[in-house]
Amino acid sequence: MTTNINFATAPGHQVLAAAGKKILRPGGKSATEQLFTWANFQPEETVLELAASFGESAIQIAKRFNVRVVGVEKNPDSVARARENIQAAGLSDRVTIVEGDIFHLEQITDKFDYVLAEAILTMQSNTGKAKVLSTIKDHLKPGGKFLSHELLIRDKKSEVHKNLSQSIKVNANPLTASEWLIACQDAGLTLEQQQTGAMRLLNFGQIVRDEGLFRTFKIFWNVFTNPNLGQRFSEMRRNFQKYRHDIGYIVFWAKGTSLMDNG
Numbered sequence: 733m734t735t736n737i738n739f740a741t742a743p744g745h746q747v748l749a750a751a752g753k754k755i756l757r758p759g760g761k762s763a764t765e766q767l768f769t770w771a772n773f774q775p776e777e778t779v780l781e782l783a784a785s786f787g788e789s790a791i792q793i794a795k796r797f798n799v800r801v802v803g804v805e806k807n808p809d810s811v812a813r814a815r816e817n818i819q820a821a822g823l824s825d826r827v828t829i830v831e832g833d834i835f836h837l838e839q840i841t842d843k844f845d846y847v848l849a850e851a852i853l854t855m856q857s858n859t860g861k862a863k864v865l866s867t868i869k870d871h872l873k874p875g876g877k878f879l880s881h882e883l884l885i886r887d888k889k890s891e892v893h894k895n896l897s898q899s900i901k902v903n904a905n906p907l908t909a910s911e912w913l914i915a916c917q918d919a920g921l922t923l924e925q926q927q928t929g930a931m932r933l934l935n936f937g938q939i940v941r942d943e944g945l946f947r948t949f950k951i952f953w954n955v956f957t958n959p960n961l962g963q964r965f966s967e968m969r970r971n972f973q974k975y976r977h978d979i980g981y982i983v984f985w986a987k988g989t990s991l992m993d994n995g
């Protein structure tokens with residue numbers, strides 16, 4: 733377990749990762765699988781992943797679908813860990829991690845068949861979302877697909893925003909399904925398909941489904957044997973449980989300019 737973080741102040745995803753959790757997206761593994769089904773990746777296609785974290789998704793799709801992935805990640809420790817994971821998976825020729833900020837993607841001049849972004853847009857203000865979505869559109873090839881996995885708000889928007897942001901310690905600014913649609917439209921992206929469901933990231937059953945029995949045991953061992961970690965973990969879990977009817981996950985794909993639009 734990584735212990736060189738301050739559990740009282742660290743962002744929720746760092747706390748969960750320190751506990752041993754690998755899946756940090758609101759809809760878990762199955763929602764990500766839905767995105768992969770919609771994507772229908774073909775060998776040698778290219779994917780830009782925003783906020784690639786430890787390279788989990790990048791490694792998965794490179795291995796399973798033989799695509800090429802460029803991941804962008806801001807946290808230098810996560811970048812180092814992602815690169816180690818990629819090397820260990822023997823995928824250094826197919827997956828590249830760029831240390832950088834999704835708000836400054838000018839350094840990446842290529843266009844991609846897909847842009848994948850999970851659990852990152854929710855953390856941005858409305859202006860931030862608009863900026864990133866417009867950058868996403870600019871990085872898609874004609875006919876390319878934007879694959880998105882985020883937090884959904886159903887009710888009590890401002891209360892949830894305040895309480896989740898406090899317990900996760902990052903801005904938690906989820907949108908309703910129609911607000912996600914409009915945000916895409918405003919950036920020139922057309923939402924094609926979507927799926928929503930319950931947000932059970934820290935439910936025991938969901939953790940077992942996402943992480944497997946062995947890692948679930950390790951996660952709960954870490955949580956129960958480290959009081960500071962345990963306190964943050966329980967606080968987040970309590971809040972997710974409290975607002976279970978008001979929040980959910982959303983996955984959707986949207987297209988940018990079509991081949992025909994480009995003449």
Ligand SMILES: C[S@@+](CC[C@H](N)C(=O)[O-])C[C@H]1O[C@@H](n2cnc3c(N)ncnc32)[C@H](O)[C@@H]1O
Pocket residue numbers: 745754755756757782783784785786788804805806807810832833834835849850851852
């Ligand atoms: C909740 S995690 C999601 C990670 C990953 N997409 C996943 O689904 O497992 C958020 C990640 O986004 C990264 N991140 C946050 N803000 C970023 C930014 N502006 N540019 C690049 N990465 C960022 C964090 O360092 C962290 O690794």
